[in-house]
Amino acid sequence: MQKGKESLGLTESLDSGLGLVMFDALLAHFAGHEHVPDLDPTLIKAMRLEFESSEFFGQDMRHLWIMLESIVTKSMRDPGRNEDRMNLLNLACGYCEEGAVLSAFWGRSGKKVHQFAIDLRDAEVDKAKRRYALTEKIFRKAILPNVRELSTSAQSVEFIADDAIHLAGYGQIPSQFNVIFIRHQNLWHDRSTWQRIYDFALSRLTDDGILIITSYFDREHYLALELLKMLGGNVLVSERNHLSRELSYPGKSIDRHVAAISRSK
Numbered sequence: 001m002q003k004g005k006e007s008l009g010l011t012e013s014l015d016s017g018l019g020l021v022m023f024d025a026l027l028a029h030f031a032g033h034e035h036v037p038d039l040d041p042t043l044i045k046a047m048r049l050e051f052e053s054s055e056f057f058g059q060d061m062r063h064l065w066i067m068l069e070s071i072v073t074k075s076m077r078d079p080g081r082n083e084d085r086m087n088l089l090n091l092a093c094g095y096c097e098e099g100a101v102l103s104a105f106w107g108r109s110g111k112k113v114h115q116f117a118i119d120l121r122d123a124e125v126d127k128a129k130r131r132y133a134l135t136e137k138i139f140r141k142a143i144l145p146n147v148r149e150l151s152t153s154a155q156s157v158e159f160i161a162d163d164a165i166h167l168a169g170y171g172q173i174p175s176q177f178n179v180i181f182i183r184h185q186n187l188w189h190d191r192s193t194w195q196r197i198y199d200f201a202l203s204r205l206t207d208d209g210i211l212i213i214t215s216y217f218d219r220e221h222y223l224a225l226e227l228l229k230m231l232g233g234n235v236l237v238s239e240r241n242h243l244s245r246e247l248s249y250p251g252k253s254i255d256r257h258v259a260a261i262s263r264s265k
């Protein structure tokens with residue numbers, strides 16, 4: 001791994017340095033942590049290019065990583081610190097481009113992460129599975145010759161197509177989560193649905209758990225925080241994400257705001 005870092009210039013720029021940190025964490029995630037192979041630098045470079053090949057994907061994922069680091073540090077929380085496994089829930093995940101990166105982020109210190117990702121729409125969940133499989137393929141291709149057996153528990157994301165609150169009815173799904181992530185809520189379109197989703201999320205957090213939400217718009221974020229407070233959430237930190245990528249609709253940008261919320265005691 002060290003060889004790869006040197007040849008790619010770890011300190012060249014913050015973004016490229018961060019890309020390597022994230023890339024290493026992804027590699028460890030897909031290798032099941034215990035068997036991270038020492039890959040040839042040329043191969044690492046080719047994998048990074050492949051990972052970054054679709055428009056904005058690599059950049060958005062690096063910025064998501066920075067956003068998570070910032071919000072988690074400022075929240076002063078370390079969810080799951082006394083456990084050897086993290087339960088992570090991505091609610092209303094859509095096509096979930098962040099699936100692999102979320103698992104890699106929460107598993108960056110070597111912890112196993114079991115992620116569940118749910119969305120109402122079958123088509124989005126299908127796309128999410130394909131997106132994850134594509135990322136996995138890039139890493140597996142390189143890792144497999146060096147690793148006899150990949151740990152399934154460390155690498156998997158379980159994608160479910162259903163109403164978020166029906167999760168309660170799935171016996172094999174944990175009753176509580178260390179981290180719940182809701183990216184780009186849609187409060188404006190259907191407040192009552194999002195009230196149910198937020199209520200469900202708060203009720204499913206462990207004592208030291210955090211709910212992380214992001215929003216596309218300023219006002220929508222403010223309304224989401226008000227609603228969460230009304231439901232008993234404690235807003236630990238909320239910030240404007242300055243790495244947010246502007247979209248063509250006025251005032252809308254990717255992960256424009258982010259907040260970490262805990263359950264009130």
Ligand SMILES: C[S@@+](CC[C@H](N)C(=O)[O-])C[C@H]1O[C@@H](n2cnc3c(N)ncnc32)[C@H](O)[C@@H]1O
Pocket residue numbers: 091092093094095096118119120121124162163164165182183184185186193197
């Ligand atoms: C604005 S999209 C965000 C999707 C994704 N998180 C993202 O960042 O691209 C909101 C998502 O909420 C999902 N959704 C709406 N109501 C839901 C429910 N009751 N249960 C699960 N997902 C729901 C929609 O299908 C949609 O994919």
